[in-house]
Amino acid sequence: MAIALQVLRHFARAPSRPLLWGCPLTRLASGMALEEQARQIFESTVGAMLPGPMLQRALSLDPDSGQLKVRDRSFQLRQNLYLVGFGKAVLGMAAAAEELLGQHLVQGVISVPRGIRAAMEHAGKQEMLLKPHSRVQVFEGAEDNLPDRDALRAALAIRQLAEGLTADDLLLVLISGGGSALLPAPIPPVTLEEKQKLTKLLAARGANIQELNTIRKALSQLKGGGLAQAAYPAQVVSLILSDVVGDPVEVIASGPTVASVHSVQDCLHILNRYGLRAALPRSVKTVLARADSDPHGPHACGHVLNVIIGSNALALAEAQKQAEALGYKAVVLSTAIQGDVKNVAQFYGLLARVAGACLTMPAAGTSVEEDKQLYELAAQLQLPDLQLKEALEAVVGAQGPVCLLAGGEPTVQLQGSGKGGRNQELALRVGVELGQWPLEPIDVLFLSGGTDGQDGPTEAAGAWVRPELARQAVAEGLDVAAFLAHNDSYTFFCRFQGGAHLLHTGLTGTNVMDTHLLFLRPR
Ligand SMILES: Nc1ncnc2c1ncn2[C@@H]1O[C@H](COP(=O)(O)OP(=O)(O)OP(=O)(O)O)[C@@H](O)[C@H]1O
Ligand SMILES: O=C(O)[C@H](O)CO
Incomplete structure (x- = not known):
């Protein structure tokens, strides 16, 4: 929500639906289209975190x-x-x-x-x-x-x-x-401006939130x-x-x-790592030196x-409950999805393929090569709590619809001047991945949504995609690769099928990062 408030006026007018807090989804299950189920689960998940x-x-x-x-x-x-x-x-x-x-x-x-x-x-x-x-x-x-x-x-x-x-x-x-x-x-003599400048510099040089906040705490x-x-x-x-x-x-x-x-040494390591130690204002040096000799600790x-x-884990637990109420075998994969959105999208694309094969051909399974590739991708993403093996085992035993759930905050390296957010960009990239392989005979849907209801500087919370996306986009004269090259996922989804794939919850007033839902439903 960092840039949220610049666009809140516009956002406040965005079409939104009341969130489904406490609504028993079983009632809604029968005859519901897959995308409708996905939306309902996302909305009731956010509703539980209000x-x-x-x-x-x-x-x-x-x-x-x-x-x-x-x-x-x-x-x-x-x-x-x-x-x-x-x-x-x-x-x-x-x-x-x-x-x-x-x-x-x-x-x-x-x-x-x-x-x-x-x-x-x-x-x-x-x-x-x-x-x-x-x-x-x-x-x-x-x-x-x-x-x-x-x-x-x-x-x-x-x-x-x-x-x-x-x-x-x-x-x-x-x-x-x-x-x-x-x-x-700020602890005097550090001024607000000095603290603001240091925080900005650290963030711009790639310090993560743990590092950033270690410095903020010390000052x-x-x-x-x-x-x-x-x-x-x-x-x-x-x-x-x-x-x-x-x-x-x-x-x-x-x-x-x-x-x-944290010790002063921890702070100095961080400042060194980002090349900021030499140019520290005198006031910051004074405060750090004082902390070093603070008798009170x-x-x-x-x-x-x-x-x-x-938290994201509580949100996913709610989503899991809702998916189970709709008859899915629901498994939480990770609450710590981080890393470049391109790698995360590749991971979900391959996961859909491997899990799809486990579901439709549990005896034969997927190729050893694909399994290996999936585990390699997962290792690259370094997700501390990933339950990949357990999830795939659950899929093998499922014999029915499956929902794999995850959450976190992937990152987008902005290159273009388009309009989008990390959820819409992830969904679009996963849509492309899903289109690369035939996933018959199962229905597949991937949804990515921000729980704060605002994905980047857009009025959507995220988007959902199916494997047909790339083919349908071509039929509509939309070049997915060109939209991606400019980080223009919002413009794409606004045009694609009249905006039907966008998630609109309105500003939710909560924020427990993003949720990713992958649905696999045998036809
Ligand atoms: N055109 C774009 N396409 C894809 N991602 C974008 C685009 N513009 C901004 N973003 C991403 O949106 C994010 C900022 O949006 P947002 O305010 O929702 O996230 P945030 O600051 O992490 O806040 P919060 O944690 O509250 O969701 C950044 O990660 C940025 O990379
Ligand atoms: O305020 C902060 O420090 C970040 O949002 C992490 O909580």
Whole structure:
């Protein structure tokens, strides 16, 4: 959603359908076309990760006793509950929390992306908005996902609220992706501009989110456990919506309620790796040198409960449940799909071929060569949690429709000036791959969708494809390779079959990365 807010006005007008939270899909199964089933599963998966349902799963309040239950822990509420939050999905999370906690909530401060309230209003998403006389103060800032003066003001208000708490208080911290940029509080003498410049340079030179956030933590008053420290001796409960593969709480939004385990040496290694150590501003050197000799060490976080309430893994578990309800043998392959979109597309293309053969000819199987190639492709992608062997074994035993599920965030090396997003580009590339081999006698469909409802700077969440795509595109006079060469997947899908393959959910107010669904259905 980094560039989301530039296009939110346009996006808010995009046609969208209500998400199917809690809708029993079995009811819909009979006679449903494969693409309809795929859409339904995607939409209900996103629906399960919406702020309302997520918070209701994580929190329960006994209105009589005032006991707040968070997972297996209980907290007594008595006019002692405060709330802070920062991240792209935090407005809806705060609205859901306010709804759930009612009068118990004394005061709150949240930092959310600029324009998000207007966008939600335009999109008619009332459930994502706070009440008119809310006790939660909203700051909007961090345009283009970069820390700015407004986000700094928000961070200082959040710090002030936290510092004023006592041992009788409970601080609820709502965290989602984009939280790092929305909570900047550089340690003096580092300035906001210096921190912004360093973050930009690191990102531009290819630092990953773990590396980026290690540096952000070292230079911040609130990241790396600093917020938890400011709130001490109050109890702290962090409800975290993960946008990072593997859900590492110390990385998501730079872990403001998680003690940092990184040393100054770790930071210097990272800065060296990206050629930034020599040109560091004096202020950054001063802060790092000070941290090296800090007698207090990392912030202690014994008074904190960190809870992941939404993640790609939870979304895929929901999708798996929905697919099973429709009669599919559903297997989660990985929640950590990363790497260049071209390699990921090749992987899914070959996976469809190998799994298709396992399904239709379980005794004969695929050629040894194809199996080997598939495992090699998987190894290149370095997916830590890949269940490829298990998935293929399940397909062999399936004797019926199969749905392979995965999630993560592939990357697109932008070369052209076209309009698209990583989900649409992945789907288009997989469509081409699927068309290369006959997959008779099975129906195949691949869907890729972003759970935030916005794929790149487009108004679609993603797209779905079938093996016939390339042939049908030629018949419509569309040159798929030319669209791909310019990263113009959105324009392609808008023209192809009148835009029927695009996924339109509208801005969802959540973000747990992308979901990939591969359906194989014997005819
Ligand atoms: N024309 C394009 N074709 C394909 N991908 C594109 C195009 N333009 C931008 N992108 C990709 O879109 C991504 C940015 O979009 P988006 O805001 O959805 O992702 P993000 O910043 O990772 O946010 P989030 O994690 O919240 O989804 C980048 O990965 C970028 O490479
Ligand atoms: O805010 C951040 O640090 C990223 O979105 C990862 O959570």
